[in-house]
Amino acid sequence: KNEVEQSPQNLTAQEGEFITINCSYSVGISALHWLQQHPGGGIVSLFMLSSGKKKHGRLIATINIQEKHSSLHITASHPRDSAVYICAADNNDMRFGAGTRLTVKP
Amino acid sequence: DVKVTQSSRYLVKRTGEKVFLECVQDMDHENMFWYRQDPGLGLRLIYFSYDVKMKEKGDIPEGYSVSREKKERFSLILESASTNQTSMYLCATRRPTDTQYFGPGTRLTVL
Numbered sequence: 001k002n003e004v005e006q007s008p009q010n011l012t013a014q015e016g017e018f019i020t021i022n023c024s025y026s027v028g029i030s031a032l033h034w035l036q037q038h039p040g041g042g043i044v045s046l047f048m049l050s051s052g053k054k055k056h057g058r059l060i061a062t063i064n065i066q067e068k069h070s071s072l073h074i075t076a077s078h079p080r081d082s083a084v085y086i087c088a089a090d091n092n093d094m095r096f097g098a099g100t101r102l103t104v105k106p
Numbered sequence: 107d108v109k110v111t112q113s114s115r116y117l118v119k120r121t122g123e124k125v126f127l128e129c130v131q132d133m134d135h136e137n138m139f140w141y142r143q144d145p146g147l148g149l150r151l152i153y154f155s156y157d158v159k160m161k162e163k164g165d166i167p168e169g170y171s172v173s174r175e176k177k178e179r180f181s182l183i184l185e186s187a188s189t190n191q192t193s194m195y196l197c198a199t200r201r202p203t204d205t206q207y208f209g210p211g212t213r214l215t216v217l
Contacts, residue, residue: 004148033205043196043208086148094139094206098148 003027004089006097013104019074021100023087032070033088034061037099043086046072077104109133110209112197118215125184127212129197135207137200138180140164140172142193143211149196155180187216 004025013019023032034046047054047061049070054061058077063070074081084099113128129138137156141149141164151164153172161172169191173181180199184191197209 030203035208040210042210043198045205045207048205088149088206092202093151094149096149098146 002098003095004087004097006085006087006100008100009098010101011103013077013102015078015104015106017077017104019077019081019102019104021072021085021087021102023070023072023097025068025070025087025089025095027089027091027095029089029091031090032061032063033090033094034070034072035086035088037084037086039083046085048090074102079104079106110197110199110207112195112209112212114212115210116213116215118217119184119187120217121188123187123216125187125214125216127182127184127195127197127214129180129182129199129209131178131180131199131207133199133207134177135199135201136177137202138174139198139200139206140170140180140182141196141198142166142191143196144193152182187214189216192216 007022031050033048035043037043058075060073082103084101086099087097089095109132111130139154140152143149152170155161155174171183192215195212198206200206
């Protein structure tokens with residue numbers, strides 16, 4: 001079993017839909033990261049959180065430390081949100097999920 | 107803004123060739139990492155370094171070596187490239203307790 005599991009693996013949505021991507025981890029962490037990777041390869045950090053909830057524009061990340069679970073939500077999704085979303089459990093070493101490929105159709 | 111650059115975006119090499127992938131960062135970060143990314147497997151750590159001339163094996167170091175002669179530069183070396191090393195290679199850098207900053211990636215094909 002992987003230390004970091006993401007679901008779903010693939011997600012297709014219509015523009016405007018509310019999207020949730022889930023991440024469960026089995027290791028102890030100091031922080032949980034959400035990353036975004038667009039076609040072409042570059043990865044950017046969206047959130048780094050250790051408790052509660054963070055919001056940036058239409059993106060919201062939550063974490064439940066007791067349940068070892070985090071979610072990434074996208075409100076009012078747009079085709080430009082199409083990307084691979086990756087969660088990573090951080091305890092000095094980063095352990096990455098396999099990623100969720102999101103496609104938002106116009 | 108942190109800038110992490112990698113020497114090539116695309117690279118095609120032949121089996122048995124020695125391959126150098128170079129990563130340079132401009133933010134004086136101590137920690138640097140090399141990952142490979144394969145479909146369905148996510149990012150896997152090859153090697154990392156916490157200081158100049160220091161290196162540590164990650165999860166999949168076999169077939170690879172690294173060099174860190176200067177703080178800003180971390181090189182990944184494939185001593186004798188093989189077809190199973192065809193992959194996307196990503197360099198990253200961070201300060202402790204900060205997020206990681208990734209380079210644009212090098213897509214390596216070994217024929």
